[in-house]
Amino acid sequence: MTTLLITGGRVLDPASGFDQIADVAIADGRVVEIGPDLARQPAVRVIDATGMIVCPGLIDPHVHLREPGQEHKETIQTGSLAAIAGGFTTVCCMPNTTPAIDSPEIVRFIADRARAEARCRVFAVAAATRGRQGIEPTELRLLAKAGAVAFSDDGDVVASAGMMLGVMREIAPLGLCFMQHCQEPTLTRGATMHAGDVSTRLGLIGWPRVAEELIIERDVRLVAESGCRYHVQHLSSGGSVEIVRQARAAGLPVTAEASPHHLLLTHEAVAVGPASSRCENHRHLEDGTAKAHRLEASATSAHRLEAGATGYNTSAKMNPPLREQSDIDAIRAGVADGTITVLATDHAPHTPDEKAQPFEDAPFGIIGLETALPLYAEALVHSGAIDWPRLLALLTIEPARLCNLDRARKQNDGLGELFAGGPADITIIDPDAEWTIAEDTLAGKSVNTPFLGRTVRGRAVATIVGGEVVMERDRTVHALPSE
Amino acid sequence: MIGRAKESATMRPQPGPSADLVRSLLALAETDAARIRRLLARARELRPAALGQAPPLDLLQGKTVATAFFEPSTRTRTSFALAAQRMGAAVADLSIGGSSLAKGESVRDTALTLQAMGVHAIVVRGKQSGIAQLVHDTVACTVINAGDGRHEHPTQGLLDLATIAEAFGRDDSFDLAGLRVAIVGDVVSSRVARSAIAGLTKLGASVVLVGPPRLAPKGLTCLRPPDAPDAATLAVEHDLDMVLPEMDAVMMLRIQFERHSSETPGHGNALPPERGQNKIGPIASVRAYREHCGLTAERAANMKPGAVVLHPGPMNRSVEIDSTVADSNAGPKSLILQQVAWGVAVRAAVLAEYMGA
Numbered sequence: 109m110t111t112l113l114i115t116g117g118r119v120l121d122p123a124s125g126f127d128q129i130a131d132v133a134i135a136d137g138r139v140v141e142i143g144p145d146l147a148r149q150p151a152v153r154v155i156d157a158t159g160m161i162v163c164p165g166l167i168d169p170h171v172h173l174r175e176p177g178q179e180h181k182e183t184i185q186t187g188s189l190a191a192i193a194g195g196f197t198t199v200c201c202m203p204n205t206t207p208a209i210d211s212p213e214i215v216r217f218i219a220d221r222a223r224a225e226a227r228c229r230v231f232a233v234a235a236a237t238r239g240r241q242g243i244e245p246t247e248l249r250l251l252a253k254a255g256a257v258a259f260s261d262d263g264d265v266v267a268s269a270g271m272m273l274g275v276m277r278e279i280a281p282l283g284l285c286f287m288q289h290c291q292e293p294t295l296t297r298g299a300t301m302h303a304g305d306v307s308t309r310l311g312l313i314g315w316p317r318v319a320e321e322l323i324i325e326r327d328v329r330l331v332a333e334s335g336c337r338y339h340v341q342h343l344s345s346g347g348s349v350e351i352v353r354q355a356r357a358a359g360l361p362v363t364a365e366a367s368p369h370h371l372l373l374t375h376e377a378v379a380v381g382p383a384s385s386r387c388e389n390h391r392h393l394e395d396g397t398a399k400a401h402r403l404e405a406s407a408t409s410a411h412r413l414e415a416g417a418t419g420y421n422t423s424a425k426m427n428p429p430l431r432e433q434s435d436i437d438a439i440r441a442g443v444a445d446g447t448i449t450v451l452a453t454d455h456a457p458h459t460p461d462e463k464a465q466p467f468e469d470a471p472f473g474i475i476g477l478e479t480a481l482p483l484y485a486e487a488l489v490h491s492g493a494i495d496w497p498r499l500l501a502l503l504t505i506e507p508a509r510l511c512n513l514d515r516a517r518k519q520n521d522g523l524g525e526l527f528a529g530g531p532a533d534i535t536i537i538d539p540d541a542e543w544t545i546a547e548d549t550l551a552g553k554s555v556n557t558p559f560l561g562r563t564v565r566g567r568a569v570a571t572i573v574g575g576e577v578v579m580e581r582d583r584t585v586h587a588l589p590s591e
Numbered sequence: 592m593i594g595r596a597k598e599s600a601t602m603r604p605q606p607g608p609s610a611d612l613v614r615s616l617l618a619l620a621e622t623d624a625a626r627i628r629r630l631l632a633r634a635r636e637l638r639p640a641a642l643g644q645a646p647p648l649d650l651l652q653g654k655t656v657a658t659a660f661f662e663p664s665t666r667t668r669t670s671f672a673l674a675a676q677r678m679g680a681a682v683a684d685l686s687i688g689g690s691s692l693a694k695g696e697s698v699r700d701t702a703l704t705l706q707a708m709g710v711h712a713i714v715v716r717g718k719q720s721g722i723a724q725l726v727h728d729t730v731a732c733t734v735i736n737a738g739d740g741r742h743e744h745p746t747q748g749l750l751d752l753a754t755i756a757e758a759f760g761r762d763d764s765f766d767l768a769g770l771r772v773a774i775v776g777d778v779v780s781s782r783v784a785r786s787a788i789a790g791l792t793k794l795g796a797s798v799v800l801v802g803p804p805r806l807a808p809k810g811l812t813c814l815r816p817p818d819a820p821d822a823a824t825l826a827v828e829h830d831l832d833m834v835l836p837e838m839d840a841v842m843m844l845r846i847q848f849e850r851h852s853s854e855t856p857g858h859g860n861a862l863p864p865e866r867g868q869n870k871i872g873p874i875a876s877v878r879a880y881r882e883h884c885g886l887t888a889e890r891a892a893n894m895k896p897g898a899v900v901l902h903p904g905p906m907n908r909s910v911e912i913d914s915t916v917a918d919s920n921a922g923p924k925s926l927i928l929q930q931v932a933w934g935v936a937v938r939a940a941v942l943a944e945y946m947g948a
Contacts, residue, residue: 305813309620311720311741311782420721464699466719468740 110151111135112575117157117536121164122501123515123525132162134532137575138520141528155570155577157536163500164526165197165228165533165573167507169258170287170341170365170452171477173199173230175221176214177206182457182553184218188226190455190477190552192579195568197228197533198523199455199477200511203235204263210235210246212254219255227578228571229523229533231257231511236275236286240264245271248278257511260287262341263427265323267293272327276336285337285363285510288327290348291428295319300468302344302375302429310379310420312467315429317345324348328355331362339510340364342454344428346438353447363510365450366439368480369424369558371487374432377424377558378467420467423558426456427472436487444493449506451499453480457554474557478550481537482564490565496539532575541567615727615734616945618743619789620816627790628765631753633940634933635762641677641939642932650948651680657710659685659701659726660737661717666904666931667737667747671714674938678948683710698722699729706730712946715739720782733945735938741780741847746941747903748786750933752794754926755840757933758899768795768822773834775801776844776884776911778811783903784844785814792819800827801834803874803883831884836893841923842901843886843912846874877910884911891916894923902927 112134119130119142131146132139147154173187174180182190184201191199201218203209209218215232222230234256238244240263248259259279265288266272279286296315301307303314324340328351331338340352343364355362424430442448456473463470484503488494494502508514508524515522520529544563547555571579619627639645656675658668672682685705696704698717702725705713712733715726720740727734738744756762759770772791778784778800791798792815800807807827815825828834835841874880881887886900891913900916900923908914919925942948 305810308779308810308813309785311739311743311785313741420724461697464697464725466698466717466725467721468719 109135110140110146110149111153112532112572112577113146113149113151113154114157114162114534114536115147115154117160117162119162119526120497120500121526122497123164123505124527126526127497132526132534134534134572134575137532139526139528139530139532142526155536159538159540160569161496161500161537161539163535163537164504164524165535165571166195166481166503166568167198167511167513167524168196168453168455168477168480169200169450169507169511170262171199171201171455172204172457172473173201174457175205176217181459181462183225184221184230185225185227186551186553187455187457187477188222188228188230190475190550191228192571192573193551193568194477194479195481195535195537195571196477197535197571197573198231198513199228200231200233200257202233202260202262204240208235208240209233209256210238210240212247212250215251215254215256228573231255231513233258233260233262233287235259236261236266236279237271242267242271245275245278248275249282252282252284256284257513258285258287258339260289260341262287262289265289265291265293269326269330273330273334276330276334276338280334280336283337284512285339287339287341288323289341290320290323290327290343291315292319292322295322300425300429301378302431304375304432306375306379315427317347317431317435320345320428321347321351324351328360328362331355331360335361337361338363339450342367342370342428342452343439343448344370344431344435346435349438349442349447353442353445356447363450364442364448365452366443366448367452367454368476368483368487369426369430369474370428370439371436372483373424373430373558374436375430377430378421379419380421380424421558422463422465422467422470423474423556423560425467425470425472426454426474440487440491440493443488443502449502450510451480451484451502452507453477457552458556459554460556463556475550475552475554476557477552479545479557479559479564481568482543482566483559485539485566486564532572534572535568536570536572537566538569539566541565541569543567614732614945615723615736616745616941617723617727617734617736619745619748619786619793620743620814622745622789623818624793627749627752627793630749630937630940630944631756631762631765633944634749634753634936637678637939637943638933638936641674641936643677647677647679649679650943651675651678651946654680654711654946654948655683655709656680656712656714656942657683657685657705658714658737659705659716661698661715661722662738664716664738667716667934670931670934671735671737671938671942674935675942677935678939678943680711680942683708698725702726702729706732712942735941735945738782740782741785742782743786743789744782745786746934746938747783748790749937749941750930751787751842751901751903752790753933753937754901754930755791755796755899757929758924758926759839766795767791768820770796770839771799771837772796773799773801773831773838773841774844775831775841775886776806777847778802778807778844779805780847781844784842787842788814788825789816792816792823792825795820795823797822797824798826799834799838800825801831801884802829804829806874806884829883831890832893835890836895838898839895840899840901841886841894842903843884845903845905845907846880846884846911880910886912886916888913888915891919891923898923900925900927901930903930
């Protein structure tokens with residue numbers, strides 16, 4: 109018998125092009141049937157999805173879950189809670205943990221922890237070099253056998269061209285992808301934000317676009333040499349988009365991802381004060397004095413804002429950095445013309461104390477899983493760059509293919525696609541839900557985001573993993589009496 | 592031009608009564624011309640007492656000023672301490688070696704600790720740009736930026752303004768319209784330069800930044816504040832010989848050995864200059880630096896009659912400035928010791944102004 113029936117939604121499956129009002133019947137963790145009027149079938153539970161989008165579960169191929177070793181920031185469990193709150197049913201975690209995910213044992217540790225504690229599917233991206241040091245390669249073939257879905261030294265670039273080419277040659281026959289964090293290190297020493305007017309005014313060392321573009325240019329040549337599948341992580345520069353466009357036009361197996369912040373914010377966000385997170389860091393001082401002084405502090409900041417306040421907003425510190433409007437425009441255009449085929453949050457949790465340090469000392473990175481969907485919609489759909497079907501392709505079938513999780517590789521266990529017999533990983537989206545991003549809307553362990561206080565449109569209202577409703581928001585989910 | 596400058600200052604949206612909420616001095620880029628002039632006038636008024644030439648004042652009687660220097664400094668810290676004491680305040684020094692910072696305490700916790708001890712102002716210096724703002728955001732008392740990384744050193748900027756204004760007889764109006772000032776050397780790493788650029792242009796002077804491209808990149812022109820009068824320009828040049836003859840004042844910067852993280856063997860541990868050393872931060876050698884940025888005796892001879900020379904100290908003699916120029920009273924006049932004297936007066940004025948006395 110059908111255990112779950114989703115009725116009346118706009119069922120949107122980018123992989124097959126299916127896009128119509130239909131019902132989805134689920135049993136034993138798998139999709140049984142997609143079609144009109146399945147409501148006549150008896151079902152244990154019915155979700156009325158009228159007015160909603162029903163699509164394959166969202167996939168984020170680039171998150172930091174901090175486990176093992178940095179569990180004060182996030183764990184596989186809390187990261188998975190953030191994921192399902194945002195509508196993601198699958199995430200791929202990067203290897204910059206402590207120790208790094210650079211051995212088959214740690215890949216299996218991730219899988220074990222995920223099986224025990226995660227509310228969504230979690231796959232490991234393994235380091236390409238030991239300890240992500242760029243000095244000697246990891247056991248690439250064993251890592252692949254252990255279940256790694258891609259390779260990356262994320263957080264660091266593989267700086268040596270010799271090492272990069274060697275690793276690419278090893279990875280190519282495995283059929284997996286190498287994901288590069290593109291940053292020429294000799295051009296970014298000490299850099300903490302985009303090299304431009306704001307860094308000049310704030311007296312911060314700038315991270316120039318060319319540091320990203322140079323690595324992509326180099327790697328495109330190495331891809332041509334090695335045949336390795338290659339993926340540009342979180343590109344931030346308009347120039348990078350053009351390099352990827354040309355590589356793809358030349359038929360090379362090159363893909364690229366964009367992150368919500370690089371689609372919406374510029375380097376000016378670093379200079380904007382007061383940093384809401386920094387105000388929130390006073391939370392533990394909730395006595396009258398602290399409140400009074402916070403009021404005064406914010407009044408002063410408001411005044412100083414008029415006079416062109418500085419800011420040093422560590423919630424806007426990420427790597428690669430926020431750049432300029434021309435870069436945003438180019439990245440959006442790259443999404444629109446198919447140069448950029450994947451969206452990824454780079455979800456990077458850090459504690460308030462870590463982010464409350466002086467800007468230059470604070471760690472890079474912001475969280476993204478809970479807030480990504482409406483931010484993508486704002487940047488790409490509401491702006492007219494692409495439509496919902498294309499947006500969902502960038503969040504489902506495209507990242508599934510990137511990480512070899514799609515039906516072509518996994519047959520009936522293929523992710524990122526809705527098909528009879530396939531896993532019932534489904535996200536139900538209210539594309540019109542308006543909500544304001546606030547700390548209490550965040551499900552993970554950390555709250556480091558520059559989007560606090562932003563009112564957004566669109567939200568996952570239910571997340572279903574393997575047929576189980578792991579997240580649901582009250583207003584749209586109606587349990588009916590079973591037959 | 593005077594009219595323009597004042598007009599633009601008064602046209603700025605004023606917060607009215609909430610203006611007294613401005614409790615901290617973090618950057619001259621964020622301080623409007625009217626307030627800068629008020630601070631300079633106050634410094635002129637307080638100068639005799641600040642320098643011990645008149646009896647100490649009791650403006651800050653009963654108040655305590657803490658100096659929290661997360662980065663070594665002798666002259667600035669001493670200058671603040673003397674200014675505070677001569678205005679009647681008690682001074683608490685947070686010394687680096689013995690402080691909790693050495694035990695890993697965060698900047699915020701240090702600031703909160705000082706606040707809990709009941710200090711009325713914190714004078715902060717640190718190697719990170721924005722550290723003064725972080726302290727300001729953390730505490731409710733006055734915070735005075737005594738130099739934050741590469742960002743600003745606003746009291747240094749104010750003392751430069753006072754020194755130049757006095758030298759050119761502008762210390763009634765503190766209007767510097769028509770003056771041309773060169774800032775020479777390691778501009779990109781210099782908090783002194785950022786404060787001077789903001790202050791000089793807001794008061795009407797035109798500024799030329801001079802150095803080799805890596806120390807004075809063209810992009811520095813974005814440092815011109817939007818509220819500076821139109822005639823106060825900011826330009827970048829790479830040829831000191833071409834610029835010098837047109838300048839009324841030239842501010843020599845110290846090469847910031849400790850602030851060039853790229854291309855040096857290690858951050859913060861670059862050695863002081865020695866003859867024959869091959870590399871100074873991004874510059875190939877001492878002689879290469881002198882070629883670009885050194886105020887040699889020969890160059891000084893090409894300066895305008897009546898032109899003046901400033902240096903924020905500490906000087907690297909024979910690197911960025913020749914001793915004959917630094918100590919000169921003939922030819923271009925060296926104002927280096929006048930700067931030091933104005934420093935105490937300016938800091939007395941800043942403490943009085945921002946501590947509400």
